[in-house]
Amino acid sequence: MEPSAAGTNGFSWGSRGTPSLLELPSNQTLRFRGNRALTWGAALEGLESATGTVPQDQPTKDLEEEERPLKELPLCLAEKHRLRHQQEQVKGQLRGRGLWHTGKGRALRRFQSRMRDMLSQAEVWRGALRNIEGHFGTGIQSYFNFLRFLVLMNFVAALLVAGFVVVPNIVFEELRLNWMGDSQESAVNASCLHYNPNPQGLVSYFTYIMDLLSGKGFMELTYLFYGYYKNSVVDFVGFSYNIPLAYLLTTLFYLFFCLLWVVRRSVQRLRHSLVTEDGSLGTYSEKIFAGWDFGLTQRQVVELRKKSICYELKLELEEEALKQHQAAQTTRQRASLYAVRGLVNALVLVLLGAAFYCIYRATEYSQSLLGQDDSPVKGFYFLELLVAYLPSIVITAANLIFPMIFGVIVGLEKYPLSMEIKLTLLRSVFLRLASLAVLLISLWSQITCNGDLQSWGCETCGYNVHIHPCWETSVGQEMYKLLVFDWVTLLLVTLLVEFPRKMLVTQFPSCSLFRLWGQQEFLVPSNVLDLVYGQTVCWTGVLFCPLLPVLNTLKYIAIFYLKKLTLFTNCRPSDRTFRASSANFFFLLVLLLGLMLACVPALYSIFVLPPSKVCGPFRGELNMWSAVSIAVSKLPDITRDFLYFIGSLGFAVPLFLLLSILMFYLMALASSCSQMVMDLKSQLQLVSDA
């Protein structure tokens, strides 16, 4: 049956014309959905008006807009050719200016579509992603999509940082240009200036490798860490390049740029479910109508997909039965259930507290042991490396063990399965981000002598100069070690656990232990959380270790190929399909949370902590932000006053009030819309019953 004959055969387009559907709030939000959105049945209205005679005196703008819906009409190509021919005839009757307008509009649209075409062709790893989708479905493909997005973001950021901070430094050093030192060294206590990271005496080859892995020694005198950059302004053919200002502004801009990109991507993902009606997602309809992944091409995958759809549907029915069963419980049973849930949550908090305490102690121990000149581990290379990596080891171990424990104890709480998965995921996310926060807090307490700047170690220089003569580099080193260790762990786990597992399970299929263990499943949530964690570490460390985005880009590219290899070689498609889209938004949310967390130490270091007096581009300043205030004070009067005004409370407080009012208005709008939807739904039922 031809879809083009839609108007004349049994399709009852008339039923779609129930006016109630056009009054739905989704239509009212049309103006928020961009100018490509159409109202319900608008495509059909376009069809109805287009099959009739087009009026001769239509203004040009209408014609241009009608051209767009041609793509979106559900007709066969022959019909579309006919319609277009009609439109061309009408256009042929235009004269002069109108013709020029349409010609220009058409040329512009052609150019835009060609650019879009070229951009989509230039997408990296397109073929690989297509291949993964065909073999494993869109769920697992979403992980690789996310990874590609992170690689791109890191690459652009690396270019930014390298271009504005590293390359100018290298160029200026090579050209031996005129450095104008801005620092006032007179007022600085001499004891604050003891800093010599170069290894003394006879240095064995091994030391270099240890230094490479732990970021100490010769590594501290490279562009990798904050400490190497100079506090100077370079004069170069008439303009001066202020290195400290460039360093600071580039870092802040990088964080802001990442924020914009992640938010934009989240909004794009959220746009599909922008209209919040009465909250019911229609899970059954979704699973049945949208459950089949039309892009699958492999027969075994298809069989597995059928099994997983069956599993999901049965799960939904079971959860329904469970809910009904729970609703029918007595008060006593319900009270005992809540008591169990409370106990489990308390247990989770205790476990988290224990993990945090371990991390705190490990960091303290590691820093103090390495900071002493006469520590017992000097000279024992592996022991030294172990102590240097102790915080990373503890964090990684906690992040491996505790999610497994969470997965087990969540079964006691008797939630429906989807809720269990979400809860475990939330707890794992909290563990990851909070362990990073604990590491930073323990570092902070060491650097500022537990916040007490008058205590023994900190009164001379404002920070603990005995352990951390150049504290920004120390923090950068910790982030560098986390990055390296994360990457090494991933490599080792893949090589030493996943490949052998696959070999053992396939070589000895008769052994019951191996059969129970089974082949590896590619778990998307935990893998995505690993990526988010790595990215948060990069964001936290960028102020102290400017080349971290570069390293991160390389790390993520390597992870892409490694994960693709392990996916195709070692993993079997899982029984439960992973919902790509709703989880996508969740992962972007966690990424944003990580970004918020990463901004806190950066902003704190910029505004509050005194920079090291012996190293870095801000030596001798009161705090890092003073470089900006000095630069602003040198600007012309009007600009300076304007910037001062923006930074003042007189601007910030009204802005905050305005945004709060806007937020409340939107919330009120949303709730009134959902109320209207419920009213309209009941009205529909009344109308059809009558």
Next chain:
Amino acid sequence: MGQGSSESMKTEELEEYQVLLCFPLSRIHDTFKNMCSPGEGYREAKMTSEQVCSWPQLKVNPFRDRICHVFSTDDYFTFEDILGMASVFSEKACPWLKIEYAFFIYDFNENGFIDEEDLQIIIRRLLNSDDIKEEELISLMNHVLDEADLDNDGMLSLAEFEHVMTKSPDFVLSFQIHF
């Protein structure tokens, strides 16, 4: 591949297709190459539904017979039919276009509604039939109708189907075939 200049597509035609389809220009070339057998111009080339259903993208699809039925003219696929099909399934196609064609595909008895009969067939095709019991099938059907059937007539019209599918963010992602 065909012989002579009459076989290659003219630029104006390409541009025309660009306007009428949600399909990148470069892929039209590839589809064109797939279509033509030697000695036939692309305009006259026809393929049967069986041939198209044996393409790797459609071979394992449980709804391939409906897809071929909806997009073909009299059970034959001309070049433009294939373009139309590729356009609807491409990643650039607008959601409401996909939803409308999905409705046509899911309407097995072609009465303009997705009724209980259609739902049963759909569910059976999605699963292996021996995996599900009769009462579970009925229960699933009732759940779907509860969620989506707004005017309570026991069937899903196009509007109701559109309404429930626009709330599903996964639909656009899964209703894609790369030709």
